[in-house]
Amino acid sequence: MSSNTAETRNSAESSNNGVEEGRKQRRITIITGNERKRKDIARHIGDQIEYEFVEMEIEEIQGTAQEIIRKKLEEAHKIAKGPVIVEDYSLYIDVLKGFPGPYVKFLLVNGELGEIVKNLRPLGEITCRSECVYGYIDENNKAHIFSADTKGVLVPAESETRGNWGIDSCLIQEGTTKPYRYLTEEEQDRVSIRKRTIEKLLKHIKNSVSSAN
Numbered sequence: 001m002s003s004n005t006a007e008t009r010n011s012a013e014s015s016n017n018g019v020e021e022g023r024k025q026r027r028i029t030i031i032t033g034n035e036r037k038r039k040d041i042a043r044h045i046g047d048q049i050e051y052e053f054v055e056m057e058i059e060e061i062q063g064t065a066q067e068i069i070r071k072k073l074e075e076a077h078k079i080a081k082g083p084v085i086v087e088d089y090s091l092y093i094d095v096l097k098g099f100p101g102p103y104v105k106f107l108l109v110n111g112e113l114g115e116i117v118k119n120l121r122p123l124g125e126i127t128c129r130s131e132c133v134y135g136y137i138d139e140n141n142k143a144h145i146f147s148a149d150t151k152g153v154l155v156p157a158e159s160e161t162r163g164n165w166g167i168d169s170c171l172i173q174e175g176t177t178k179p180y181r182y183l184t185e186e187e188q189d190r191v192s193i194r195k196r197t198i199e200k201l202l203k204h205i206k207n208s209v210s211s212a213n
Contacts, residue, residue, distance in 0.1 A: 026050075026139055028205075029080035032087060033057035036165075037194075041087075044198045049205055054079065058086065065090045065102045065133055066145065073135035073143055085201070086135045087194070091167060093154065094127045095120060104167065114161030117154045117170050126154040130171060132193040134201050144204060148196035150174055 028051040032038060038053050045051065056079070061071045069088045076084045091104040093116075100107055107113040120126050131149040138144065150173050157169035157179070168180040173191045176183060180191070189195055 026083055027052055028083040028085055028136075029054055029076075030085045031056050031058060031076045031079065037087060040192075040194055041198065044192075044195050045202065048202055051085075060088075060102075063102075065131065068102050069133045069135045069145060070143065073137055076135075077137045077141075083139055084137050087197075088133045088135075089167075090131045090133070091171075092129045092131070093120075094129075095123060108162050108166035111160050111162040111166070113166055114157050114170065117161075118156050120154075121156055128152055128154055128171070130167070130173075130193060132197045134197050136201055136204070138205075138208065144201075146197050146200040146204070148193040148200070150191065150193050155179065 028049060030038075030041060030051055031054045032041070033056055038055075041053075058072050058075050058079075060068050062068075063071070065088060069086065072086050072088060073084070076086045088102060089104065090102040091113075092098040092101055096116075100113075104113065107116065117126060129149055129151050131147055133145065133147040136144045136146070152171050152173040154170050155172060159165070159169050159181075161167070161169050165181050171180055172178060173180055175191055176187065180188060183191075
């Protein structure tokens with residue numbers, strides 16, 4: 001695990017954030033060690049809820065995407081000791097029977113994903129499905145899972161496929177014509193599965209607060 005650094009974000013104190021004044025919502029902790037994720041999350045959440053980041057990587061178990069996110073959420077809750085959010089991402093390559101799935105992050109350490117795509121290219125179009133999953137434990141210690149996915153194709157990357165932009169350098173999502181990395185911010189927002197998943201999460205949080213008032 002990396003250093004436990006917390007970064008607090010502003011929250012709206014009026015009804016504009018969907019949280020009524022009659023009940024003050026506890027600040028939610030979002031745990032991730034990925035800087036790019038933090039920037040994306042902050043942009044998509046804006047000031048709709050009150051939250052803080054804790055910069056930390058949580059060790060992941062082996063299992064399905066659902067098993068991994070639930071265990072990751074359980075460990076995050078021990079750290080946050082309150083409402084907490086975690087994210088996980090999977091890439092399922094059809095010709096490889098769904099590999100690497102939730103283990104794709106390990107193929108981005110040294111750019112192995114790029115080599116796999118390059119080697120698969122002679123077999124034809126490399127179809128795939130990517131999925132973004134969010135886990136959230138609320139004030140009542142109840143776990144909630146949200147997800148969004150999209151189909152696409154993988155193409156040899158023009159740049160290295162390690163680190164934060166590894167997948168996006170070679171993934172052309174359905175409805176687009178070039179890798180996600182090279183889309184404009186507006187184009188990315190139209191197809192972003194992270195954005196769609198966060199929207200589902202925020203809708204749940206706002207509805208929960210409204211129903212409690």
